[in-house]
Amino acid sequence: MALSRIPFRTRLALAFAGLFLLAGTSLLAFVVLLARHGTAEKTAGISVSKTPATPHSTASPPAPWESAHPAGATPPARPPAGHTRPGAVDGTQSEAIALVKQTAHSVQITALEQMLLWSVIGLVLMTVLAALTGRWLAGRALRPVSVVTETALRMSEQSLDRRLALTGPDDELHRLADAFDFMTDRLQRSFDSQRRFVANASHELRTPLAVQRTTIEVGLADPLTDDLAETREDLLTANREAEQLITSLLLLARSDRGLERTQKVDLAQETDTATSDLRHVAKEKGIALHTDSDAPERVTGDPVLLRHLVSNLVSNALRYNRTDGRVEVRLHGRTLTVTNTGPPVAPDRIEDLFEPFRRLARDRTGTTGHGLGLSIVRSIARAHGTDPHAEQGPEGGLRVTVRFP
Incomplete structure (x- = not known):
């Protein structure tokens, strides 16, 4: 996965963990090298010396040449008094020194291995803890940015009165929130x-x-x-x-001002009223107007605006149609669909039809109107918490769907 696809919070946590891992590894290498160098110097100076017998000793250790022998065997002759076997003491001392050095080296290697093993385990655990802590700290630090994002996503022309009003120290995030509030004031x-x-x-x-x-x-x-x-x-x-x-x-x-007062509205009744007022227009143009609705549904809204929404949809479907065309108005539950026939509309031009005073005059056969019908439909729909969706009709023209919440 590319680095750019990783969320910023995760990247920040990984950066914390990587920095901690790098610093911990450097510290661990430094400690191990110094410990090894120091123990090597200490063991290099180790020596063995013969300790003289104390006056209270009653027995002396057997001489090197007095080894155990079977019963009845004749022991080897003891050297005369004052005679010392050449190299006997020096050889024993050298062996003892070598044994001590080998033991010290083994202890040094074992201590370094154990220290390195447990240090690596501790470093891994602390790295994971640093990553989790860094993610939590990043979330805490970026919380004001999340608030700005959520507020911006919920904001529309009808809800420009929302403000962040961020409290806390005068830092970069506080200034960002103040700039956002100032921009929202100007927009409102x-x-x-x-x-x-x-x-x-x-x-x-x-x-x-x-x-x-x-x-x-x-x-x-x-x-x-x-x-x-x-x-x-x-x-x-x-x-x-x-x-x-x-x-x-x-x-x-x-x-555009939104809903000042709302009530329960019979959507099927308002649809029938709006279409009945336009049947004479359809008859004059030679266009068949069909309506279909199931069980009545009640929605919360403004009955006058909802009637205008249906009226504008049907009027737009009649105006931009062919002479022998038809218009179908279907209401199923809370979903209103108006479909007409006529010249096809390019998919990349459909969204333009919802802009005020925007018409495809040369592509659509209507010669009257001001290009406000679908703009009014969108404005009323958004005031009721929804948004109209338009697409090409199966036989040309448009199919506009409004799903009320």
């Missing part, structure tokens, strides 16, 4: 400003548009010439489209 102010602007602008534009529509209807009342009548219809059409755009912007701004 930016999103709040954007939502307020959209909502206020939409409210302010609805009044002049209503006045404009009334003026057109009154000022260009019948009887009119054919040219003026056509002009009036064009103006009224443009006015209605502008009102629809403003209504959509208001709905988008409202869903």
Whole structure:
């Protein structure tokens, strides 16, 4: 496994263990070499000397030449008094010195082997303990980073009010948490400003548009010439489209703010209501609209927003469809699926359709709309704790699925 694939916490623990192992091995080698050198010097100076007999001794050890012999055997002649066998004492002393040195060397080797054996065992155990301790310390040290990561993953446009508010010393991790909180403050102010602007602008534009529509209807009342009548219809059409755009912007701004009040909603009933309002549109376009739902399911949410979610999904499916196509609305449990027919959409372009004012106008046959339908669907779905999923339909078009929690 490549080093880059190992988690940082594990790498830090392994670094602690490796450093401890290197330092322990160096210390062990240093101690063993010094101990061996020191014992070698001490044993090199060992000598053996003959100890004279004390006055209280009653017997003296037999001379080297007085060895045991069988009964009746004639012992060898004892050397005359004052005569010493050449090399007798020196040979015995040399043998004793050699024996002592050999014994000291054996003791030295055995002591070094035992010290080395138990030192290696202790070093291995301490290395494992250092690795475990290093992993625990790394986890403690990196806990603020984990908190930052978890908060960032849970954060969205609707939950920008979360803050870390990390306490403790003013170190690198504390400054990282403060920078994260400061960035979140700026994002929240930016999103709040954007939502307020959209909502206020939409409210302010609805009044002049209503006045404009009334003026057109009154000022260009019948009887009119054919040219003026056509002009009036064009103006009224443009006015209605502008009102629809403003209504959509208001709905988008409202869903972006999240759910202010929730209640138990009959999802099947809201789906039937939304699709029933659009059946005349499907009939005018020559599109078959089929609905299928099982036992009613109740979800927690805003009934008005949920109705708009279904309505926008079905409207989008009718708008971007072929003349003899069809739309299928299926509700099974808490899963809503809307499928339409039409020109296929490239998989890499599907995600773009959920962006505001984004349309594939040349690829999709619809000529009306402002590109807000699926954006509103996503915003409402996220306000209810879910996210829509879109994919290519079996006969072209799109299949959009929303699974409510």
